[in-house]
Amino acid sequence: MSEARRRKSPLADDVRIVIAGVWGFLLQCIKSWQTPEHGQNDA
Amino acid sequence: MRAGDTELEVCARITRELARAKVQHWLHTPYAWWGERTRFDWQGRWETAALPSARRLAAGEPFILDVAPLVAGFPADFAYSGLAGAGAGEGAATHDTLLRELAQLKQALLEWATPLTRTGLLCAQVEESIHAAGHDVVHTRYPANVLGHTLEGFPNFSTSAPRIGTGFQLPLLLTYATGIALHHLTGAPYPFLSARAPGRPLGLYAVEPHLGKARFGAKFESVLLIDGTETRWLDPGLFGEVLG
Numbered sequence: 001m002s003e004a005r006r007r008k009s010p011l012a013d014d015v016r017i018v019i020a021g022v023w024g025f026l027l028q029c030i031k032s033w034q035t036p037e038h039g040q041n042d043a
Numbered sequence: 044m045r046a047g048d049t050e051l052e053v054c055a056r057i058t059r060e061l062a063r064a065k066v067q068h069w070l071h072t073p074y075a076w077w078g079e080r081t082r083f084d085w086q087g088r089w090e091t092a093a094l095p096s097a098r099r100l101a102a103g104e105p106f107i108l109d110v111a112p113l114v115a116g117f118p119a120d121f122a123y124s125g126l127a128g129a130g131a132g133e134g135a136a137t138h139d140t141l142l143r144e145l146a147q148l149k150q151a152l153l154e155w156a157t158p159l160t161r162t163g164l165l166c167a168q169v170e171e172s173i174h175a176a177g178h179d180v181v182h183t184r185y186p187a188n189v190l191g192h193t194l195e196g197f198p199n200f201s202t203s204a205p206r207i208g209t210g211f212q213l214p215l216l217l218t219y220a221t222g223i224a225l226h227h228l229t230g231a232p233y234p235f236l237s238a239r240a241p242g243r244p245l246g247l248y249a250v251e252p253h254l255g256k257a258r259f260g261a262k263f264e265s266v267l268l269i270d271g272t273e274t275r276w277l278d279p280g281l282f283g284e285v286l287g
Contacts, residue, residue: 007230007241007242008226008227008230008241009223009226009227009233009239009240009241010239011227013239014223014226014227017186017187017223018220018223020186020187021186021187021211021216021219021220022216022220024088024089024090024091024186024211025090025210025211025213025216027088027090027091028090028091028094028208028209028210028211029207029208031091031094031208032094032208032209032210033208035094
């Protein structure tokens with residue numbers, strides 16, 4: 001692979017990272033709202 | 044830290060203390076992992092499994108704390124590994140071994156992390172070192188499999204976003220999604236240190252090697268400055284005072 005091509009991360013991998021991040025964030029929000037104890041974390 | 048505390052209770056305590064220091068925004072709210080949870084051998088998604096739980100800390104068990112507050116839009120991101128009280132059991136022996144390896148790694152990273160090194164090779168070198176010591180690599184189980192992430196580009200449009208629930212927050216998600224987009228659109232530096240990352244490390248990073256051995260894990264997370272003339276930790280000790 002050329003030096004120039006190595007300078008960029010594979011686009012498909014990064015799209016997957018972003019989608020997984022958004023999906024994980026949504027699931028995390030749902031879980032933390034469904035768990036009353038997480039309310040204790042609120043300052 | 045006291046035996047009998049739950050992860051939720053300790054995270055609430057950390058949050059209260061940081062609120063007294065005027066922290067209102069977060070890259071991520073406090074995480075706390077006790078005992079076997081320190082090595083992330085859980086089922087399901089990291090983001091939900093990693094949230095603080097009602098598990099109670101037992102005497103002699105290892106634990107990890109990790110928090111990333113924003114102050115005036117500027118991030119901090121530090122993690123600490125410890126043991127609940129003095130212990131002489133399996134947990135204490137494993138914990139001591141892991142802390143010795145983490146201390147060696149922290150020192151070695153000063154030589155390995157330079158703008159002349161490829162990021163992918165740097166991460167591979169860290170993983171090889173951990174394996175050579177007979178330990179497991181745990182940081183590759185984090186989202187995006189990262190050894191570290193940039194702390195450049197703060198404050199930005201997202202850093203005053205309100206807290207939503209617990210765990211990763213919008214400033215983290217939006218900052219790194221934007222960083223990835225800019226990497227592809229403009230050739231900006233890749234925001235993560237990972238085995239598949241292109242380019243070479245340069246700038247300010249939160250670096251978080253995480254090791255596992257037997258039933259337990261340990262990590263540190265500290266801020267590393269890599270520039271053309273020097274590489275240095277803001278807190279040179281394993282879990283040391285930040286010198287600036």
